[in-house]
Amino acid sequence: MIAWKDRVLAAAALWVAFSAIEALLVGKIDPQETPVGIAIALLAALATVGSLAAGGARYAVPISAIAQLPRIAWSVVRDTAIVTGALLRALGGKPPDDRLQRSVRSRRRRPGVGRGPRAHRGRHVGLAELGRRRRGRRARRPDRPPADAMSVWLLASAALMLGILPCVLLAARGNAIDRLVALELASVFTVLALLAFEQGEQRQSFFDLSLALAVVTFPSSLIFARVLRRWL
């Protein structure tokens, strides 16, 4: 059992480390962004220590698990295909089985989707004066996407926000575990929607908001799960 004094010391050390990382990410000491970063670093440190305290040794991750990262990544991709197949079978009225992966594998590559005409590579529109000017502006400002790219980000953000509605529906109709599942999924969608919105609005300081939400979501959901398991 770790003493509270050690936990406070660990939180303080993490706070200093996260603040340094935040300052390095910003790249400068800004009177507006630096205090926000330090506050988020405090939240992250408290969330990390609180999660370790709530999770205990059950969720301790050994260092050797880092070597398994490629396998984990492949498992994530494979499981995504499996649950997609299960959903398609369920929508078709068929019972789920173990051969779902084969039915989804053929859907993974769809050549041509999202790709525009080959003229965008610059070979066939080289004489267009307007195109040259536009490319010249983009070359001088590489960090700023064109206006139509921003609309794509905002559209994705709106779509991700709409994904919260099914979560609300499930939370209203389901039992306690269903509500927790809905909360976790809604939290993920909120973080992603904020991230896309911030990118669409080109406000770098907004990234701190989704960063703080992503960090705080984990201990809150974990505590909900632990409370449901123990006391409810």
Next chain:
Amino acid sequence: MAVSIDHAIITVLLAFVVLIEVICCAGILVMKTPLQRLHYVGPAAMVCPVLLAIAIAVSKNPLSGAGLKAVFIAAVMVAFGPVLSHATGDAAVSRRGPGHP
């Protein structure tokens, strides 16, 4: 209209993010038990942040502040997503018993 290759990549990545979101939303509504629904949290929590971080890294300089923060957010969600799913599944099994999915 000339479309840059970066814009095409970003559009495809965001389309995949929205597609996975639709799949997950439909999954939690169609599936019957909490453990089945829990399977649809994983793709949204682990694949979507990675795709979104890649899209932001393509849009901006990956070593910029926003790019690094997006990568950090994706890393946090990828690292914590399985733990949350396991804890939630553990709670579901504990409440209903292992013989009742």
